[in-house]
Amino acid sequence: MVPNLLLTVTGIVVVVSPAALLMMLGLTTLFRYKLSEVAISGFAQTCSITGLCASLCILFFMLATGVRDVPLEFGNWVSLHNLADTSDITDEMSGPIESSQHATPSNAPHAGEFHLRMKFVFDRLSIPFAVMTFVLCGVIGAFAVKYLHLEPGYNRFFLFYSIFQLGMVWSSIAGTIETLFFAWELVGLSSALLVAYYHDRASPVQNGLRVWAVYRIADAAFLVAALSLHHLSGSGDFAVLMGEGDWPFGKVSITEQQALLVGLLLLIAAAGKSALVPFSGWLPRAMEGPTPSSAVFYGALSVHLGAFLLLRVSPVLEASKTLSAIVVVLGLVTMIYATMATRVQSDVKSALSYASLIQVSIIVVEIGIGLRYIPLIHIVGHACIRTLQLVRAPSLLKDYSSLENAIGDHLPPSPTVWQRWLTPSTRERFYRFAWERGYMDSMLDDFVVQPFVHLFRMANRIELRCEKFLEGPTHSNERAAKERRKT
Amino acid sequence: MPVVEQMHFPWLECSVVFPLVGAIACIFTRDKAAAQRVAIIVSMVTLAFTLAEWYDFSQLHTFEAHDNWDFARWAFGQDVFVIDELSAPLVPLTSLLYLLTIFSTLNTKLGRFPFGWTLLAQAIVLATLSCRSPWMIVFLMSIGCVPPWLELRRRGASTRVFSLHMGLFVAMLVGGLFFLQNDILPSFASWVPPTMLTIAAILRAGVFPLHLWMTNLFEHATFGTALLFVSPMTGAYLVVHLVVPFVPAWAMQSIVLLSLVTAVYAAGMATIQTDARRFFCFLFLSHGSLVLIGLEVVTTVGLTGALCVWISVAISLGGFGLTLRAIESRIGRVSLDRFQGMYEHSPTLAGLFLLMGLASIGFPGTVGFVGLELLIEGAVGVYPVTGLAVVIVAMLNGIAVMRAYFRIFTGRKFQTSAILRSRRSERFSVIILTFLVLGGGLWPQPGIESRRHAAEALMKIRRNSLRAMDARKRAIGFGVEVEPGKWGGGTL
Numbered sequence: 003m004v005p006n007l008l009l010t011v012t013g014i015v016v017v018v019s020p021a022a023l024l025m026m027l028g029l030t031t032l033f034r035y036k037l038s039e040v041a042i043s044g045f046a047q048t049c050s051i052t053g054l055c056a057s058l059c060i061l062f063f064m065l066a067t068g069v070r071d072v073p074l075e076f077g078n079w080v081s082l083h084n085l086a087d088t089s090d091i092t093d094e095m096s097g098p099i100e101s102s103q104h105a106t107p108s109n110a111p112h113a114g115e116f117h118l119r120m121k122f123v124f125d126r127l128s129i130p131f132a133v134m135t136f137v138l139c140g141v142i143g144a145f146a147v148k149y150l151h152l153e154p155g156y157n158r159f160f161l162f163y164s165i166f167q168l169g170m171v172w173s174s175i176a177g178t179i180e181t182l183f184f185a186w187e188l189v190g191l192s193s194a195l196l197v198a199y200y201h202d203r204a205s206p207v208q209n210g211l212r213v214w215a216v217y218r219i220a221d222a223a224f225l226v227a228a229l230s231l232h233h234l235s236g237s238g239d240f241a242v243l244m245g246e247g248d249w250p251f252g253k254v255s256i257t258e259q260q261a262l263l264v265g266l267l268l269l270i271a272a273a274g275k276s277a278l279v280p281f282s283g284w285l286p287r288a289m290e291g292p293t294p295s296s297a298v299f300y301g302a303l304s305v306h307l308g309a310f311l312l313l314r315v316s317p318v319l320e321a322s323k324t325l326s327a328i329v330v331v332l333g334l335v336t337m338i339y340a341t342m343a344t345r346v347q348s349d350v351k352s353a354l355s356y357a358s359l360i361q362v363s364i365i366v367v368e369i370g371i372g373l374r375y376i377p378l379i380h381i382v383g384h385a386c387i388r389t390l391q392l393v394r395a396p397s398l399l400k401d402y403s404s405l406e407n408a409i410g411d412h413l414p415p416s417p418t419v420w421q422r423w424l425t426p427s428t429r430e431r432f433y434r435f436a437w438e439r440g441y442m443d444s445m446l447d448d449f450v451v452q453p454f455v456h457l458f459r460m461a462n463r464i465e466l467r468c469e470k471f472l473e474g475p476t477h478s479n480e481r482a483a484k485e486r487r488k489t
Numbered sequence: 490m491p492v493v494e495q496m497h498f499p500w501l502e503c504s505v506v507f508p509l510v511g512a513i514a515c516i517f518t519r520d521k522a523a524a525q526r527v528a529i530i531v532s533m534v535t536l537a538f539t540l541a542e543w544y545d546f547s548q549l550h551t552f553e554a555h556d557n558w559d560f561a562r563w564a565f566g567q568d569v570f571v572i573d574e575l576s577a578p579l580v581p582l583t584s585l586l587y588l589l590t591i592f593s594t595l596n597t598k599l600g601r602f603p604f605g606w607t608l609l610a611q612a613i614v615l616a617t618l619s620c621r622s623p624w625m626i627v628f629l630m631s632i633g634c635v636p637p638w639l640e641l642r643r644r645g646a647s648t649r650v651f652s653l654h655m656g657l658f659v660a661m662l663v664g665g666l667f668f669l670q671n672d673i674l675p676s677f678a679s680w681v682p683p684t685m686l687t688i689a690a691i692l693r694a695g696v697f698p699l700h701l702w703m704t705n706l707f708e709h710a711t712f713g714t715a716l717l718f719v720s721p722m723t724g725a726y727l728v729v730h731l732v733v734p735f736v737p738a739w740a741m742q743s744i745v746l747l748s749l750v751t752a753v754y755a756a757g758m759a760t761i762q763t764d765a766r767r768f769f770c771f772l773f774l775s776h777g778s779l780v781l782i783g784l785e786v787v788t789t790v791g792l793t794g795a796l797c798v799w800i801s802v803a804i805s806l807g808g809f810g811l812t813l814r815a816i817e818s819r820i821g822r823v824s825l826d827r828f829q830g831m832y833e834h835s836p837t838l839a840g841l842f843l844l845m846g847l848a849s850i851g852f853p854g855t856v857g858f859v860g861l862e863l864l865i866e867g868a869v870g871v872y873p874v875t876g877l878a879v880v881i882v883a884m885l886n887g888i889a890v891m892r893a894y895f896r897i898f899t900g901r902k903f904q905t906s907a908i909l910r911s912r913r914s915e916r917f918s919v920i921i922l923t924f925l926v927l928g929g930g931l932w933p934q935p936g937i938e939s940r941r942h943a944a945e946a947l948m949k950i951r952r953n954s955l956r957a958m959d960a961r962k963r964a965i966g967f968g969v970e971v972e973p974g975k976w977g978g979g980t981l
Contacts, residue, residue: 031840032923034916080859080933082790082941116790116866118859180862184853191852194891201899204828214891222884226877229869458761461754469701473647 009063012056013074016132016175017122019053020168027161042160043147049164050140053171057132060124070248073177073241076120083115119238121177125249127313127378131174134382135303138389139167142298145393149294155199159292162199166192166295170303173310178238179228182314186224186275186307190217193304196295197288209287216284220274224311227267234260244317250374252317261321268315269329276308276362278336282343283443285359289351296351297392301358302385309365309381316374329370336363342436350395358388493568494549499556500542501570501619504580508535508587508612516605525594528604532588535611539581546577547939552946553621571621574943575729578800578936580618583721586807587611589918590713593811595818602713603640610636610714614721623666623731630693630723631659637710637718646709654692654702661689662731669735683736687744690732694724694781695774696744697751707770712817715766716810719773720803725780729947733784734954745785749878752778756885760892765813765823768893772809775886776802776849782875783864784947791867792944797860797937801929804856805848808922812842816897819909825893828900834909839898841919846890848926850883856929859937 026045030037037045060072124132143163150156169188176182194217198210228238234256235243244252254261272278277285288300299305312319312329319326337360344356361384368377406412420429438444511531518524546554553573555562561569572580587607594602610633617629634655641648665685668674674681688699695703707715733741755775762768780802783795815838816823816831823829832839844855851861861883869876903909911919929936 032920034837080937082793082937116863118862184858187853191847198895198899201832201895202830202902204900207828207895207899211888211892211895215888218884218887221887222880225865225880225883229865229876232866233869454757455761458757462758462761465701465704469650469705472650472653472701473705474649 005063005067009060009072010074012059012063013072013122013124015056016053016060016124016171017074017076019049019056020164020171023049024161024164024168027157027164031157031161037157039147039151039156042157043143046143046160046163047140050136050143050167054133054136054140057124057129057136061129061133064124064126064129070125072124074122074124074175076122078117079120079180080118081116117238118180119178120181121239122172122175122181123177123240124175126375127249127310128175130378130382131310132171134385135167135170135174138298138302138385139163139170141389142294142393145297146292146294150292155201159196159199159295162192162196163295166196166299166304170307173307177240179231179240179243180238182311183221183224183228186271186311187221189304189307190214190221190275193217193288193299196299197291199291199295206290209284209290212287213284216274216281220271220281220308223267223274224271227264227271230260230264230267234264240314244315250313250316254317254321256318256321258322258324261318262325265315265318265322265325266328268311268318269325269332272308272311272366273332274308275311276305276366277359278308278332278363278366279339279440280442280446282336282339282359283439283446285355286347286352286439289349289355293351293393293396296355297389300355301388301392305358305362306365306381306385309362309369309377312366312369313374313377316369319369320372326370326372330367331370333363333366333368333370337367339440339442342432343439346433346436350399351392354388354392354395357391358384361388493571494551494554495557495559496542496545496549496554496572497557498541498545499558499560500538500545501556501572501580501615502560504535504538504542504584505570505612505616505619507531507538508608508615511535512605512608512612514605515608518605521599521604522596524604525591525599528591528608529588531608532584532591532611535615536581536584536588539584539615542572543577543581546572552942565622567622569622569625570616570619572619573621574939574946575796576618576726578939579721579726579803580615582800582803583614583618584611585921586720586803587717589807589811589921590717590814592914593815593912593918594713595815595912598711598713598818602711603636603643606636606640607714607717610717614717614723617723618721618726621730626727626730627659627662627666630662630727633718633723634659637706637714640710640714641706644709644711647705650705651702654699658689658692661685661692662727665689666731683740686732686736687740690724690728691744691747693727694722694748694777695719695751696747696778696781697754697774700751700755700774703774704767704770707766708764712766712810712814715770716807716814719770719777720807720810722777722780722799722803725777725784725799728781728784733947734950738955741785745782745875748778748781749875751775752782752882753878753885756882756889759889760885762889763824763826765817765825765893765897768825768889769806769810769813772849772886772889773802773806775882776806779861779864779879779882782868782879786864786867786871786875788867788871789941789944789948790863791871792947793937793941794860794863794865794867796940796943797933798851798857798864800936800940801851801855801857801860802849804922804925804929805845808841808918808926809845809849811918811922812838812845813897815911815915816842819907820903823897825896827896829897830899830901830903831909832898834903834905835898835911837911837916837919839894841922842898843890843894844923844926846894847887848930850887850890852887854927854930856926856933856936858930859933860940863937 023045146159150159165188169185169192172185173182173189176185194210194214197213198207200206231243232238237243245254247253274281285300289296319329340356340359340363344353344360347353347356365377365380368380508531511527515524515527518527553571555568555571591604591607613629613633617626617633620626620629638648638651641651665682668682692699703719706718752775755771755778759768759771759775762771780795780799783791783798786792786795820829848855848857851857865876865879868879
């Protein structure tokens, strides 16, 4: 009885501590109450430490008692009961859409119920991830206090930081797919806004928009996958979705084809969040943000969220060999691409971001081949080391600069094995490929973005012409004169 | 005939008459600042009436209710003003939007914004939303087009686009209802009245390709007038009250199909616009179309979602439009083809802009999230392709909103010696809208439950109308005389 109560209380602390920070910073911003830097950092540190201590308590309890799964129910966020039967309406309807209504009887939502459940779960996957999140967010919060001292956007940084921390912690411990989606979106929003943190310049803002666009694609895929899973299993609860057995021993009750379809959608979501091919272009762009956010978000936590998602839904991967194979191939392709790209980057943060991507893609391969604990350990280890590297990067550059000043020349480049094995022209070709980041961004621009923009601009021109025609000649001339004056 | 419950006070009539009187007072007030003060007081009192009406109605636990001491009933001999579960929250929400628009009009725009006509428009919209008689709805929706038309004329802009579309709308509406009630058409032309009503509905809702009047209105009228003309979504209201009960399934399905095209098309158009007003217009069109799509998703979940999206779009895009209007008051027409860098001057407005934009796209934790989730859930179950399209629309709108945010508020530092920070009235609006958006998002159950009741009632009406139409078809087949005016399920 007492341990259960203790677990519930500590679980609530884990859930509430990042939310409290966001509420505090959000309300003060809304009512334009200016908090001092000390107060902001104090709140941030307190919330991180409180959340960390609570999650460590749960971890120790689980280790001591051998309990593998501690659910924390907050009830239904939204619940609709006794929904009316609609069959008599659909039966009476006729027309072309009718066939699709009757074509999916097995996929229809369970009659009479609709729930959005607020549930969290502490298990062998979520607890290490939550602890890692609190540790790294706490460390970076402390680092940012000095790094952003007297910056005009200090409060804004910590506001976005609090959204990110809430998103990461809730993603880690989400017990239902709706809760995971909720938190997943918070991570995406804070990431895009932090990339555009230095918003007086155009470049970070453009990169922020790029990151946001990729995240929206990933979110759309995730939403469709979540709803499909909801339909297939009749619940958004991971305990039901992933079948009997604690993580990682769950077994889904869907067919191989269904697993492949849902898994592919989840893979798109994971690829967007973890910058796997073909979405890798956003990762170096994300380095436009301040170093603390680059370090903890894109180097350590956010970039691993896709891999975390794959681990969370690992029973779906196990249900389809084809899906597992696709995961492995995607990981391998990303690994080769990132390995080439990281070697030619001209700035340290971009190089480190691609180095991160190499590790993430290895983690994805590990997940694809059926490992579960190894990728989890890999994530934790890699996140910690990469955070350290990224926060060290600015001072490392200074050290290099001092060294070069001391010897009076650039440091000599170390020869590579490729210089002996490949001809200069081949090396040059590879170099260009890597320098252009695999032409991935330009391909997306040329084959997706530009056709889309051209199409809608054309439609816009046609609309304006139609409008002018309908307005009549007098007003059209006036409008043209107005436009000329404006120009 | 079912007995309609009675509220404790004539809230509906008061909420219509009070702005009407205020409008007359404002029109005859020369001093614009004084006119604004009068308009604010009138709007506040009207909001109080409508909130009281909502509360009173909710205490009755009924589907519909009419006023106590019902003057309109005495005058017209029938229940003219009746509130039901669908329109109960829409009436105070519309009043709130009018109040916030009037309240947040800056001194620099006092000369241009017609307070008197705005109050008149408020009275008409509130009357429309509280009305059940089909002919009265037709009349009110027709005269509702007059204040924006007059404003276009007053500003020297072309009224042809607006006149053509709205003229056709009124003609179709009147013709459709007339032919429906007076069975004078031969049986082979039975498709004419539903078609006319369908065309009227898609015209008023701005469904592609009959949406040009909306972009034109946003371009030439004041932002406030255009915003208030479209944001209560009377087009969707028309669909619910005059189209759903009277037209067969194929007509509704054609509306859904066109709405689906509009939602995707307008979302795509919103991402490439270089003018903020056109951008807003397309964003609104896209979201408005989602509501129409949901009205035909014949599951309780889907329809509940559509009604939730209706409310959330009105709140969030109303707030979004007000923010855009506030920015326009400071720097003139807002162009999206370059960075404006307004953040440093108006961080509060920037925050509100982003929050409202995110709420409109159904971002988690905001008022739009659960509604969109329900809509997609319902749509996926019935029309999987529709569900997928709604997700794509949400994705495109998300990109468009963020692009607009970055273009207006970031990218450079806006250099000016003028003080552009938000005024007290704007901050008041920000706080009200923020609480609505976040409150509705974090505590959605009461709102969802209320929309679910409305959805179930609408489904019942739809079911009855389909049965009645089926019976009529059979009756015509057997050569039985059918009473004129009983085409569909009749009235709400």
